[in-house]
Amino acid sequence: MRSRILLISIFLLALGATFLFRKPHSAASGGAWHFQRQLEALSMFTDSLNAILADTLEIRTASVGEGGTLGALLFETGIEGSRYLSCCDLFIDSLGWTSVRVGDTLEAIYARDTLCEVRGRPRNRRGYFSIVFGDSARPVDWRWVPEENYRRLRAVTLAVTSTVWESIDDSGVPPDLTPTGHIVTARDSIREVAYIKNFEDQLANRLFVYDIDFYYDVQPGDSVWVLLEEVRYPGSMETSFSRIVAAKYDFALGGMTEAIPFFHRPDSLAPGGTVVILDHYHRDGASLRTMFIKMPVPFGRVSSVYSDSRMHPVLGYTRAHRGIDYAAPMGTEIYAVGDGIITFRGWSGGYGNIVRVRHANGYETGYGHMSSFASGQEVGSYVRQGDVIGFIGTTGLSTGPHVHFEMKLNGEYVNPATEILPPANPLEDQQLELFRLQLPVLESTWGRMTGGSLPAPPPEDE
Numbered sequence: 347m348r349s350r351i352l353l354i355s356i357f358l359l360a361l362g363a364t365f366l367f368r369k370p371h372s373a374a375s376g377g378a379w380h381f382q383r384q385l386e387a388l389s390m391f392t393d394s395l396n397a398i399l400a401d402t403l404e405i406r407t408a409s410v411g412e413g414g415t416l417g418a419l420l421f422e423t424g425i426e427g428s429r430y431l432s433c434c435d436l437f438i439d440s441l442g443w444t445s446v447r448v449g450d451t452l453e454a455i456y457a458r459d460t461l462c463e464v465r466g467r468p469r470n471r472r473g474y475f476s477i478v479f480g481d482s483a484r485p486v487d488w489r490w491v492p493e494e495n496y497r498r499l500r501a502v503t504l505a506v507t508s509t510v511w512e513s514i515d516d517s518g519v520p521p522d523l524t525p526t527g528h529i530v531t532a533r534d535s536i537r538e539v540a541y542i543k544n545f546e547d548q549l550a551n552r553l554f555v556y557d558i559d560f561y562y563d564v565q566p567g568d569s570v571w572v573l574l575e576e577v578r579y580p581g582s583m584e585t586s587f588s589r590i591v592a593a594k595y596d597f598a599l600g601g602m603t604e605a606i607p608f609f610h611r612p613d614s615l616a617p618g619g620t621v622v623i624l625d626h627y628h629r630d631g632a633s634l635r636t637m638f639i640k641m642p643v644p645f646g647r648v649s650s651v652y653s654d655s656r657m658h659p660v661l662g663y664t665r666a667h668r669g670i671d672y673a674a675p676m677g678t679e680i681y682a683v684g685d686g687i688i689t690f691r692g693w694s695g696g697y698g699n700i701v702r703v704r705h706a707n708g709y710e711t712g713y714g715h716m717s718s719f720a721s722g723q724e725v726g727s728y729v730r731q732g733d734v735i736g737f738i739g740t741t742g743l744s745t746g747p748h749v750h751f752e753m754k755l756n757g758e759y760v761n762p763a764t765e766i767l768p769p770a771n772p773l774e775d776q777q778l779e780l781f782r783l784q785l786p787v788l789e790s791t792w793g794r795m796t797g798g799s800l801p802a803p804p805p806e807d808e
């Protein structure tokens with residue numbers, strides 16, 4: 347045992363030394379790779395280390411073939427009697443693993459010939475169902491255990507050819523998106539499309555939506571420099587797109603539009619809160635976005651405009667309509683049009699189900715007639731511009747599926763159609779100072795990740 351530990355220590359030391367003293371690599375394409383491979387190697391190593399040290403553990407594995415059943419898996423891994431019945435009950439009734447599919451696996455973990463844990467791994471999901479047994483053969487804990495993951499940064503440069511989609515497809519997708527590095531299964535291709543779609547949506551429809559017209563301004567020869575965040579799942583060997591941290595759009599015909607990140611706490615809205623948000627600014631601290639997006643639904647048709655008097659369709663008499671109605675199919679997502687705090691979420695008379703959000707600078711918005719609310723939010727939750735807060739319905743005084751969208755400024759109704767223009771607050775004072783301090787740090791790190799050729803905008807006259 348001692349010699350084994352000694353061997354392991356030497357191996358660990360050697361690995362650490364490689365890690366610390368390795369030669370700086372040329373980071374020609376995506377400099378984060380080497381480092382991540384080391385981390386993955388280290389985590390695989392500690393896993394196998396644990397397996398070696400756990401002398402007394404025996405793991406029996408079975409996987410589902412054509413026509414396989416849960417019962418057969420349990421039988422194959424030696425689970426019998428009352429434990430067998432408990433596993434069937436818990437997997438199916440409590441954990442919702444109702445049908446096994448080809449490729450799903452089951453692991454039965456025995457400590458000194460006694461079953462201590464059973465893990466069910468559905469093939470295409472990130473995690474496993476766990477049932478833990480106590481000394482008396484009774485299950486003591488059962489739950490879904492999500493797969494561990496970590497976030498990583500990657501620098502990519504897109505050469506704009508015909509469309510942004512194609513550019514991302516050509517050079518934006520990570521080589522380890524899928525377990526094999528290729529698109530093999532249907533799941534792989536779905537995940538590739540999702541990756542490109544998220545990337546494109548964030549770049550064109552969110553980050554640069556007010557600065558670049560991706561139909562008319564974009565030319566072959568342009569390049570886009572993007573520092574992005576991905577989520578890596580070492581267990582299933584997959585990578586997902588998370589968000590764009592920073593971006594520079596370099597026009598072939600001259601000029602550059604930048605999205606420089608600033609992480610901060612939305613103190614003005616949630617004093618003392620722990621929420622840290624990522625916003626993007628131009629080099630001078632001006633925000634890249636407007637305070638509100640145009641519509642609270644992705645594709646809505648205005649069915650009733652803001653007016654101080656109109657004939658109410660349900661009540662049948664003239665009444666002011668201090669909001670805008672957007673008709674959309676039942677269940678369509680409703681977005682918060684700006685960052686803010688949820689101040690009301692529930693039933694309110696003719697509004698039916700309504701969410702109200704308080705924004706900066708004295709603004710408040712309301713979204714009525716919802717069929718249901720988004721999960722994971724409550725009064726006091728901080729929501730970002732574009733976050734889903736509920737779904738189109740026709741609750742309250744309503745003649746069909748639509749959202750009644752209203753906006754107040756300092757307690758008075760205003761017409762949202764004329765209030766969408768104010769830009770989001772720029773960075774000022776201390777925040778602007780901090781932003782200016784962070785900028786060179788960001789650019790030198792990012793520059794190293796791209797191999798040192800990060801373009802800078804032409805100096806401006808002050």
Ligand SMILES: [Zn+2]
Binds near residue numbers: 670749750751
């Ligand atoms: Zn309305």
